[in-house]
Amino acid sequence: MDNKTRQKYEARARVIKAMAHPSRLFIVDELSRGERCVCELRDMIGADISTVSKHLSVLRDAGILDDEKRGLQVFYRLRVPCILNFFGCVEGVLQANARRGAAVAKQ
Amino acid sequence: MDNKTRQKYEARARVIKAMAHPSRLFIVDELSRGERCVCELRDMIGADISTVSKHLSVLRDAGILDDEKRGLQVFYRLRVPCILNFFGCVEGVLQANARRGAAVAKQ
């Protein structure tokens, strides 16, 4: 694998990595229904606000979210809606796993 | 977020996490063109075979790959082709980032 190819996959991995955390997946899912401020997300997730803020900046830095400050609050929204397509496929994987789990259990 | 919801996002994150590495992304991409044995992937990736083997088991354990031993070799293949849809969206994010980077540079 040459250097250019390696860089291509590293760039892709940075985007995927940004999604690779339960709270961050929740955020993406929630923002698919419209923008939310940090405090709303903190209430839903139930973690320290600094933790939520860091998750949001991971997603923003990856190019998945945009932020906008209005008054005291900062609102985040999805920048790339196609990111939602992930969920369908991931659910498919999980359901296939469940079926396989059941089949293995029967053996 | 209740416990059941948390578990849902944890399950999804496990699948996404399995993809969140440059070599594993490369493997998924390569297997989209057909099954490959471990040694072929090792040659392409250029890492120790034990490293490649561990990457493959991460993807298999997540339910993304299937493996089959034939003779001395173990062949891996994609179990869930829809995983490829990820790439299109990820490329879109990267291109949007590049445009934004150019725009920021112009400021």
Add this chain to the structure above:
DNA sequence: TTGTTGGTTGGCAAAATAACCAACTAACGA
């Protein structure tokens, strides 16, 4: 100006990942 609210940043400790080497197993051939 002072206080308050909403959010970000720095720092730290704990946990998870990653890569290699070494040891091992399985399948095959001589």
Add this chain to the structure above:
DNA sequence: TCGTTAGTTGGTTATTTTGCCAACCAACAA
């Protein structure tokens, strides 16, 4: 049986990620 090849597993070390607390910043109100 013995050696070889293909791959997996265990162990170790280095790096990254995570989450909280504390300190800080920005916008607004009193």
